[in-house]
Amino acid sequence: MNFEYDETEQMLADSVHRFMDDTAGMEKARADAALDKGYSADSWNTCAEMGWLAAPFAEENGGFGLGAVGSMIVEEALGKGLSPLPYLTSVVFSGKILEQLGEAVEDLLEGVISGEKVLSIALHETGKGYGYETPSTTATLQNGEWVVNGAKSNVVSAGAADGFIVSATVDGDGFGLFYVEAGEVAANIREINLVDNRRAGHISFVAAKAARLDEGNGLEIFDNALDEVLIAAASENLGAMQAAFDQTLEYAKIRKQFGKELGKFQVLQHRLVDMSIKVEEARSIIMAAAMALKEGHEDAKSLSRAAWVQSLWSGRHVGEEAIQIHGGIGMTDELEIGDFVKRINANELLFGIPMHHIERYNTLMA
Amino acid sequence: MDLAFSPEDLQFYEHVRDTLAANLPADIEEKERLGQRLSKEDMLRWQDVLAANNWLAAGWPAEYGGPGFNATRRYLFEQAYGSLYAPPPVQFGITMVGPVIYNYANQEQKDRFLPAIRENKVWWCQGYSEPGAGSDLASLKTKAVRDGDHYVVNGQKTWTTWAHWADWMFCLVKTDTTCKPQAGISFLLIDMKTPGITIRPIKTIDGDHEVNEVFLENVRVPVENLIGEEGAGWGYGKALLEHERFIMSGSARSRRNLKELRKQVAANSPFAQEISRLEIQLRALEFLELRLLSTMNAGGNPGPRASALKIRGTEIAQAISRLRLEMLGPDAVGVSQGFMEADGSLPAGPAEAAMAMPTYLNLRKLTIWGGSNEIQRMVMAKATLGL
Numbered sequence: 022m023n024f025e026y027d028e029t030e031q032m033l034a035d036s037v038h039r040f041m042d043d044t045a046g047m048e049k050a051r052a053d054a055a056l057d058k059g060y061s062a063d064s065w066n067t068c069a070e071m072g073w074l075a076a077p078f079a080e081e082n083g084g085f086g087l088g089a090v091g092s093m094i095v096e097e098a099l100g101k102g103l104s105p106l107p108y109l110t111s112v113v114f115s116g117k118i119l120e121q122l123g124e125a126v127e128d129l130l131e132g133v134i135s136g137e138k139v140l141s142i143a144l145h146e147t148g149k150g151y152g153y154e155t156p157s158t159t160a161t162l163q164n165g166e167w168v169v170n171g172a173k174s175n176v177v178s179a180g181a182a183d184g185f186i187v188s189a190t191v192d193g194d195g196f197g198l199f200y201v202e203a204g205e206v207a208a209n210i211r212e213i214n215l216v217d218n219r220r221a222g223h224i225s226f227v228a229a230k231a232a233r234l235d236e237g238n239g240l241e242i243f244d245n246a247l248d249e250v251l252i253a254a255a256s257e258n259l260g261a262m263q264a265a266f267d268q269t270l271e272y273a274k275i276r277k278q279f280g281k282e283l284g285k286f287q288v289l290q291h292r293l294v295d296m297s298i299k300v301e302e303a304r305s306i307i308m309a310a311a312m313a314l315k316e317g318h319e320d321a322k323s324l325s326r327a328a329w330v331q332s333l334w335s336g337r338h339v340g341e342e343a344i345q346i347h348g349g350i351g352m353t354d355e356l357e358i359g360d361f362v363k364r365i366n367a368n369e370l371l372f373g374i375p376m377h378h379i380e381r382y383n384t385l386m387a
Numbered sequence: 388m389d390l391a392f393s394p395e396d397l398q399f400y401e402h403v404r405d406t407l408a409a410n411l412p413a414d415i416e417e418k419e420r421l422g423q424r425l426s427k428e429d430m431l432r433w434q435d436v437l438a439a440n441n442w443l444a445a446g447w448p449a450e451y452g453g454p455g456f457n458a459t460r461r462y463l464f465e466q467a468y469g470s471l472y473a474p475p476p477v478q479f480g481i482t483m484v485g486p487v488i489y490n491y492a493n494q495e496q497k498d499r500f501l502p503a504i505r506e507n508k509v510w511w512c513q514g515y516s517e518p519g520a521g522s523d524l525a526s527l528k529t530k531a532v533r534d535g536d537h538y539v540v541n542g543q544k545t546w547t548t549w550a551h552w553a554d555w556m557f558c559l560v561k562t563d564t565t566c567k568p569q570a571g572i573s574f575l576l577i578d579m580k581t582p583g584i585t586i587r588p589i590k591t592i593d594g595d596h597e598v599n600e601v602f603l604e605n606v607r608v609p610v611e612n613l614i615g616e617e618g619a620g621w622g623y624g625k626a627l628l629e630h631e632r633f634i635m636s637g638s639a640r641s642r643r644n645l646k647e648l649r650k651q652v653a654a655n656s657p658f659a660q661e662i663s664r665l666e667i668q669l670r671a672l673e674f675l676e677l678r679l680l681s682t683m684n685a686g687g688n689p690g691p692r693a694s695a696l697k698i699r700g701t702e703i704a705q706a707i708s709r710l711r712l713e714m715l716g717p718d719a720v721g722v723s724q725g726f727m728e729a730d731g732s733l734p735a736g737p738a739e740a741a742m743a744m745p746t747y748l749n750l751r752k753l754t755i756w757g758g759s760n761e762i763q764r765m766v767m768a769k770a771t772l773g774l
Binding site for chain 2: 022023024025026027030090270273274284285287290291293294295297298301302303304305306308309311312313316318324327330331376379380382383384386387
């Protein structure tokens with residue numbers, strides 16, 4: 022039992038945090054979001070060169086073998102930097118699905134790890150909430166080839182993606198995972214802005230040529246990948262809430278009202294303490310979940326859900342209090358506070374609200 | 388980073404759990420499971436079992452006759468112990484006055500008092516709070532005036548848990564009223580048989596008699612019962628509060644209680660959602676605890692960050708007792724009850740319901756004692772946030 026980073030983990034954390042300190046932040050994130058891809062291709066190249074895209078993958082797959090601990094470390098820094106880079110969807114979500122599939126998708130995974138290919142995951146469907154397991158999108162065999170039909174919404178970085186992993190219902194065979202090249206749907210992507218400086222797209226798949234990725238075990242593969250996605254996304258929330266808390270604490274020490282600093286008022290001191298505890302609780306359980314998944318503990322699945330839910334509770338509490346304690350200035354678009362709150366909320370809606378994941382947690386614990 | 392405990396540590400955990408389970412008297416276990424009150428004799432009988440394994444003073448260093456556990460073992464000991472329906476030991480001797488004595492007392496005092504605590508020979512109570520000095524402890528008024536080789540103590544203590552069962556009391560008294568409040572406080576050990584001590588019970592909202600008022604009128608205490616320096620008692624008292632916080636998260640007992648609740652509901656019950664919500668909070672607390680331990684193992688000092696454990700641990704324990712009430716519903720409204728089956732027999736199940744309400748009420752104390760949660764927040768605001 023040891024919660025201290027080892028040398029490799031510390032090096033990864035130091036380098037990615039340094040990069041974010043130098044190149045990220047609100048102004049940069051907003052400027053990058055307005056670029057063609059919705060993020061900076063230069064920054065993405067740096068991530069690839071530094072090996073951060075390889076961090077969570079097994080060594081035999083061309084990775085650094087840090088597993089969920091690796092993606093957790095990278096994502097915390099991305100959250101702190103409000104980065105719009107497609108790490109969660111391309112590297113963690115798509116990459117961790119591909120990593121379970123073996124040789125058939127070797128090239129694709131290599132592309133993801135090298136950064137040459139950016140993938141996204143087409144999961145959501147309008148009006149279906151988190152009913153992932155029963156997609157309305159269908160996949161059918163036509164003349165020996167799979168085609169996908171249906172509409173997917175809120176596909177993160179859709180405009181920049183080279184290809185999509187799509188969930189679809191297979192006639193008579195339930196849930197399946199398919200790969201569709203971006204060219205198949207290029208004309209059918211309607212790009213939108215998410216609330217948090219990321220871009221996404223609604224995609225219409227019209228007889229889109231596809232390759233089937235799973236062998237009837239799509240749901241299991243999806244769920245395994247989700248274990249790591251939830252921890253990584255929780256860590257992104259952690260980076261955002263830690264920064265929101267730090268800035269609020271700093272502000273409370275300088276902002277004066279009634280002749281004294283906000284931080285001298287006991288009612289605010291107690292609330293700042295509670296915020297700090299919320300951050301520490303989230304940090305602790307996220308670290309534990311990442312280690313459990315990396316080490317293959319039997320309760321890794323439930324712990325991943327628990328860490329995700331805690332990151333949402335903590336993130337919402339810290340974010341809302343950060344706005345409140347800043348007061349009017351916290352409501353303006355000039356501070357980063359609002360952007361942190363938006364990132365945490367966007368992640369919550371994209372990857373699942375507490376109620377949804379607690380339901381799953383119940384069945385895991387029953 | 389790694390999450391797993393070493394095989395040796397896990398063996399230790401199992402050894403503690405199995406040993407305690409094998410020696411836990413069935414009647415005591417049953418009382419603890421049902422939340423029933425234990426007699427003084429029950430507690431002493433159980434503490435004798437602990438003492439026989441030298442596990443009563445589980446947190447003490449080997450130098451003072453304790454088992455000398457490192458931080459990880461100390462944690463695992465609490466986890467193993469807390470997983471059973473075994474009553475927690477009375478804290479006043481082992482985690483409160485004991486550490487003050489081995490840290491600040493002279494050799495003669497150590498020899499006189501420490502073995503008796505370790506071996507469950509002496510019951511201690513705590514004379515800190517006064518009617519006008521609760522969270523603001525430094526404003527205490529009980530005075531000790533030197534008269535030859537005695538102090539003459541006058542004043543009143545309150546919320547004194549188990550004063551009516553205690554052999555000795557450790558007491559904060561004013562030996563100097565001219566300086567600033569904290570500086571004039573001394574740490575005195577008082578034999579409860581000394582003339583001039585009157586104990587008056589306080590009945591609490593759970594219907595129990597645990598705490599008391601203690602009146603001290605011209606109580607003559609030999610000067611050799613002063614610990615450390617005259618006027619330095621505040622510092623000793625404060626140091627041991629920090630000692631307490633790790634144990635005060637109560638995470639192991641919360642886990643045990645929550646596990647019991649989960650057994651009683653189906654996965655799709657709305658109560659299962661509530662149980663999971665509390666369990667997720669509890670897991671976050673457990674890993675925060677482990678993270679602070681990991682800091683200690685790496686040579687760091689978590690210091691006042693440990694206050695977070697007390698704050699969250701007590702909040703969660705209270706929330707569990709509240710959820711238990713909700714799950715029992717009307718079965719928990721009566722506090723003296725014997726449910727009946729249609730044939731007139733007494734069913735086993737709802738007997739557990741009788742103490743649910745008193746337990747809920749009793750546990751309100753958790754966020755008040757040991758430095759109220761508001762005091763813990765003040766400590767953290769100052770020491771960890773720099774406010």
